[in-house]
Amino acid sequence: MPAVRASKAFIPTLKEAPTDATVASHKLLVRAGFVRQLGAGIYDYLPLARRSLTRIEQIIREEMEAIGAQEFYLPALHPADLWKESGRWDVMGDNMFRLKDRKGGDYCLGMTHEEIFTAIARDELRSYRQLPQVWYQIQSKFRDEPRPKSGLLRVRQFTMKDAYSFDVDRAGLDKSYEDQRQAYQKIFTRCGLDFVAVQAHSGSMGGSESSEFMVRTDAGEDLVAACPKCRYAANTETATSRLEQLPDQPGPPALEKFATPGVVTIEALQRQPYGVGARRQLKSLIYVADGKPVVAVVRGDQELNEAKLQTATGAVEVRPARADEIPAIMGASAGSLGAVSFTAAPVFVDPSVADRTNMVTGANEDGFHWKGVDVRRDLLVHGKLAELRSVKAGEGCPRCDGTLDVFKALEVGHIFKLGTKYSESLKASVLDASGAQVPIVMGSYGIGVERILAAAIELHHDADGIVFPLAIAPFHVAVLTLGKEPELVEAAEQVVAALTAAGVDVLFDERDERPGVKFKDADLIGHPVRIAVGKKGLAEGKVEWKLRGGKEVTLVPIGEVAAKAAALVAGR
RNA sequence: CGGGGAGUGGCUCAGCCUGGUAGAGCACUUGGUUCGGGACCAAGGGGUCGCAGGUUCAAAUCCUGUCUCCCCGACCA
Known part of the structure; x- marks a missing residue:
């Protein structure tokens, strides 16, 4: 061009x-x-x-x-x-x-x-x-x-x-x-x-x-x-991720309801007098999938991933149920929810809790929780297993013994x-x-x-501007004139003509601007190669060659720049 | 859609609280001096203050409505 x-x-x-x-x-x-x-x-x-x-x-x-x-x-x-x-x-x-x-x-x-x-x-x-x-x-x-x-x-x-x-x-x-x-x-x-x-x-x-x-x-x-x-x-x-197996101590032989007045968060249940660790709790989240309620159960310290719930339900759209919708679905308010024996809506359970026993979850009755929950016995009879949790950095790789980033x-x-x-x-x-x-x-x-x-x-920039990869830069090379002297402009024209003939795409900055302005613009736009034609180099028949990514400026004989640039463009 | 912020020359912003003459820097035009990392001096041009309505003798400024843009949450290349 x-x-x-x-x-x-x-x-x-x-x-x-x-x-x-x-x-x-x-x-x-x-x-x-x-x-x-x-x-x-x-x-x-x-x-x-x-x-x-x-x-x-x-x-x-x-x-x-x-x-x-x-x-x-x-x-x-x-x-x-x-x-x-x-x-x-x-x-x-x-x-x-x-x-x-x-x-x-x-x-x-x-x-x-x-x-x-x-x-x-x-x-x-x-x-x-x-x-x-x-x-x-x-x-x-x-x-x-x-x-x-x-x-x-x-x-x-x-x-x-x-x-x-x-x-x-x-x-x-x-x-x-x-x-x-x-x-x-x-x-x-x-x-x-x-x-x-x-x-x-x-x-x-x-x-x-x-x-x-x-x-x-x-x-x-x-x-x-x-x-x-x-x-x-x-x-x-x-x-998904490989989670460490958590040992469960034998708990009560059957479900046991206990009063938890005012306790509506995982954190509150962790504190005394309850002292139930988050990893021993089941978190029950109510969602609306294509207009129908669903219950998602993950461990107390885990986050639900909505895309996974969408996959599990096969729904087109899922959204959290609003606080005012929850009592009608569950019979209790957020904070006391649980899916034990709950069949009024589909229940999905994350596999990470499938084998757990002696767990604690809301009793679907405001102010009460269950203890001694056996997930298989109490939830998986009506609920389905489905990947629901968001993986976190530091968890184990599901394919090897590595750690996920x-x-x-x-x-x-x-x-x-x-x-x-x-x-x-x-x-x-x-x-x-x-x-x-x-x-x-x-x-x-x-x-x-x-x-x-x-x-x-995003990947290739610095404080001065873009640092374009050669293959997608708007121009391969910017040629700058650093002065108005006729012999200088003439030399620059020659360089540009040689570059163009060699198949190099050139932006020729021959504007009547001070050098600083041209340098700043060249850096900002991020031309991979900057060739500056100035009095100093020209005295020796050379021009300045600088790559946008580097700091080094080299003097190259006028007759050689075009070949040098063409080689770079060709990936040689 | 929910929550937060902003609309004033091309750009970045001040002025608004406490109504009264629309401002600065950059950019632009002309002249001069400069000339290797975003020059300087002088003189200029350019704005229905997002829009509509209201209050008032008087609205960029106060009130109401509306539009647009940005940021934080649910979507996708």
Whole structure:
């Protein structure tokens, strides 16, 4: 590409970050002139951002094509029928932007494209001989997020690479899924991201198995549990852990009710005169799952994970019951709740307490608790075992004898084995080798394009600005003139021409500005290489070469810079 | 949606409590002096104080309503 002249370019850098930016990537993207905000979770992408995003998209394309995926471009405006057919018109709830056309017909803006791609497969694919098919697109998605935040990390309109695989059977799906997984690893690595692939919760996508690609950063909103010893890594929405076996002393032979006036917390029951340790208590939490009450039981010192409860109940939406709803469900108020002999609503019990005896729990009668609770005898006759608790750092790895680490992470990609969920609801089938009509086995695979940019900045920045990975920087090199002398400008022009001829993308900062301004802008934008043309070096026929990531400045003969930069760009 | 905060030139903010003439720094224009890490001097341009209604002789300031944005909790790329 031809070099861009800074004096003519629209690169509105700012000395100060807007006050409403809190995370590093947001502040820097605004300050460095990449984005401007149009509304909550809606951004303008200026030329620098477009250049970086185009590079990211190109990397994604190359890796998709490498595994045989074919690029499509589908509409963002969808008629409601397909969504009604799959059942997700209702499932997506308020997260979906909905609109009506002039005739009053229902439409929505696409949040994802399973329905649309599946409809194409349904209409066009007839035989197993046409499979596998792997289709993808890079396109805008719209989600009416409850709370957009953190600049580009959580927005309402964003670009997604979404891919879909269509196979005759599970074995085919396993292969397609594995291809995508490997392509994802290449994509994120090429974009300069350190990431972990973790076992994940499938949410509203459905399906049997999914992996998220997570970038470890405090700007992220997910929690990942990972074992440093083996490869175990999972979103805490599905992660489990190995807990130490707690010995139970023999307690009362039968349930025994005791008065606990005014005791409504785990902590209060731990204090004298009761002295019941939190790990000896059962915590009973009342939730409403798709409008129906459910009871979740974990150990007193554990936290319930709502995503796990959602998985256990199979509900689309779970929420805590309000204090005023609880008495009608349980017959007692929060603080005295328990699930012993409770059958008025489904009861789910975390496996970590399955074998416990001599436990204490609320008696479902205000001011009373049970002691001598045997979980199998008293709860599991009517209750079901289900993973419910949130894992915590320091707990044992479920796969080896290591200890789990828990950290914040940002999701940049997610791959799903969908199975036949969509092909069944939308009736997409083919004839298999035996001539039987079988539903197509599907997978779906997403990457948040702008999130890659933001994640790269979260990972690579310093006090002066962005430190761009070369592969996704808007320009490879910035050439700065440090003076107005004609011979200096002439030399800089030569350098720029040589670089451009060598295939290096250059921002030529020939503005009539003081050197300090140019240095500051170059650091802020984070060009991987800065080439400064000044009087000092020029006297020896040299220019200054500096990598954004380092401190060292070296003098390079004018005739050699282009080759040096080209080698760097080529990864040599 | 629940809780907290904020809307005043392009940006960062002051002024509001205690109504009376709309301010500063940065940015922008012109001229001059500067010129290797966000220069200096001088002169300028630019704001219906989010919007609507009310109180008042008079509202950025007080009252009511409303919209928008940010942050903390339930969702996802």
